[in-house]
Amino acid sequence: MTTVARRKTPKSRHAASAPRTARRQGRALSGSPGEPGRIGWLYTLPALLVYGTFLLWPLARGAQFSLYHWDGLGQATWAGFSNYTATWSDPSLRGAFGHLLVLILFYSVLPCCIAFVLVAAMSRTKIRGLTFFRTVLFLPQVVAMVAVAVAWQWVYSADGPVNTVFGWLHAVGLPDWRHGWFGDFTFALPAVGAVGTWVGIGLAMVLFLAGVQKIPRELYEAARIDGAGPFREFFAVTLPGLRRELAVALTLTTIMAIRNFDLIYMATAGGPGDATKVPAYEVYNRTFNTGEVGLGCAIGVTLAVLAFAVTAGVRRLVEGKDA
Numbered sequence: 001m002t003t004v005a006r007r008k009t010p011k012s013r014h015a016a017s018a019p020r021t022a023r024r025q026g027r028a029l030s031g032s033p034g035e036p037g038r039i040g041w042l043y044t045l046p047a048l049l050v051y052g053t054f055l056l057w058p059l060a061r062g063a064q065f066s067l068y069h070w071d072g073l074g075q076a077t078w079a080g081f082s083n084y085t086a087t088w089s090d091p092s093l094r095g096a097f098g099h100l101l102v103l104i105l106f107y108s109v110l111p112c113c114i115a116f117v118l119v120a121a122m123s124r125t126k127i128r129g130l131t132f133f134r135t136v137l138f139l140p141q142v143v144a145m146v147a148v149a150v151a152w153q154w155v156y157s158a159d160g161p162v163n164t165v166f167g168w169l170h171a172v173g174l175p176d177w178r179h180g181w182f183g184d185f186t187f188a189l190p191a192v193g194a195v196g197t198w199v200g201i202g203l204a205m206v207l208f209l210a211g212v213q214k215i216p217r218e219l220y221e222a223a224r225i226d227g228a229g230p231f232r233e234f235f236a237v238t239l240p241g242l243r244r245e246l247a248v249a250l251t252l253t254t255i256m257a258i259r260n261f262d263l264i265y266m267a268t269a270g271g272p273g274d275a276t277k278v279p280a281y282e283v284y285n286r287t288f289n290t291g292e293v294g295l296g297c298a299i300g301v302t303l304a305v306l307a308f309a310v311t312a313g314v315r316r317l318v319e320g321k322d323a
Helices: 002-030 038-065 082-089 091-124 130-142 145-155 161-171 188-212 217-225 230-241 243-258 262-267 279-289 293-322
Strands: none
Touching (some): 038 293, 082 293, 091 188, 188 230, 279 293
16 A cells, blocks of 8 residues: 555656746746737737838828928928828818818718618618628728729719710610719719718628628517517617627728728819819828928828728717717
């Protein structure tokens, strides 16, 4: 009996020391309790370097340049906050920010409303080939906006599909609605906004469809048993279940409207006149065309702050106190 007890003693000591060794190794990798592990910082360091080099550093330099009057070549002079006050006192820039509000309506509000209607209809019935339709609707998100601008220039041209359809309608007695859409002072901005609506519907639709799939079907069945119609079912079940997806969709589409440059540059170049100028286009125009680098940087910093404010505001409004 004594011999057996002596043989088991080394094994028990080894088993007791194994957890202590593992704990020491864990502390060596993760650092002291309550602090991020040093090894974790090593993993995130490359991403932090890229983020700081290509985003934070240019943003800081842009904020610095916004405090000076500078044409990009000569001597810079101190301007203080006069470039920022000019973004609101200049009538042309005020108009650009007004155009941005209109585009937010087309780029963000309308796509989300249309996508909600489509998703609400799909949640009540099964649709064959849903994956195919989802892919087709999402295609504008993967097409370069430059290609989208070129395509819609043809769509809106004098002999393009839009004017052709309106010509057929005029032939049967309806008013003549044909226009040179991108060249018309009244319709140029709504025409650009319609392109943004077409692009944004697919993104909102895919997000909402993914959100509807996680809503328990029992909630829809209970609502129908209680006699809820399509509208009551939408506001009682679908809309509360899609709050987070709605926040994401509104944030992405609003930021898309705020940084809208390539479509404006390729389709209208801010024209006719100032009819489609937006702040993102004015950043380029003031910096490279008129030589007002400080003012262009001030507009860019203002847009960055606006994007952060919109993101925080949308999350707070849609997701409530949990955001």
